[in-house]
Amino acid sequence: xxxxxxxxxxxxxxxxxxxxxxxxxxxxxxxxxxxxxxxxxxxxxxxxxxxxxxxxxxxxxxxxxxxxxxxxxxxxxxxxxxxxxxxxxxxxxxxxxxxxxxxxxxxxxxxxxxxxxxxxxxxxxxxxxxxxxxxxxxxxxxxxxxxxxxxxxxxxxxxxxxxxxxxxxxxxxxxx
Numbered sequence: 001x002x003x004x005x006x007x008x009x010x011x012x013x014x015x016x017x018x019x020x021x022x023x024x025x026x027x028x029x030x031x032x033x034x035x036x037x038x039x040x041x042x043x044x045x046x047x048x049x050x051x052x053x054x055x056x057x058x059x060x061x062x063x064x065x066x067x068x069x070x071x072x073x074x075x076x077x078x079x080x081x082x083x084x085x086x087x088x089x090x091x092x093x094x095x096x097x098x099x100x101x102x103x104x105x106x107x108x109x110x111x112x113x114x115x116x117x118x119x120x121x122x123x124x125x126x127x128x129x130x131x132x133x134x135x136x137x138x139x140x141x142x143x144x145x146x147x148x149x150x151x152x153x154x155x156x157x158x159x160x161x162x163x164x165x166x167x168x169x170x171x172x173x174x175x176x
Contacts, residue, residue: 009049012058013042019059020066026122027070029111037073041066063127064137067119071138074115109159117152124149 017038024034024041044065045052052061110118116138123129123137124145131149135142 005049008053009046016059016062017042020062023063023122023127024066024070026107026110026126027067027115027119029107037066037069040069044069060133063123063129067123067137068139071115071119105160106156109156112159113152113155117148117155120145120148121152121156 020038020041021034024037025031028034028037041062045058045062052058055061110121113121119138120134123134124131129137131142131145134145138145
């Protein structure tokens, strides 16, 4: 890559890494793995940078790569055999104004979801991506996205207290 291309890549990376890192963390619930996913995503993006910038939505492409890498990594046998013996608490330096207890409850509920449901939930609820785009990102049908979203939403609602999950849509119509 020439200097101009490297500069344009850097101009993309600096503001995009925090958002990509949040998406990765919401998927894997581990800051170290999130950092690895983001790094792997950026490496793959760098290789095809010229083509990606000509076609438009670079952040969208990076999100596709990140989610697919996460799902692919979950399929690896070594990932399933790994059993940590202790838990070291992670702390995000970029704290938000959301109640810490609610945030921890939500992250624990997301971590309990199967990988594909977790990826769909993150893309639909956190990133606010529409069904068609999630289907394209994950390489599946829109019907699969809808069913995975429904299963994830139901599991999150069961796991979370109703007062701590006001953002989750419900199937029920409230009486007036």
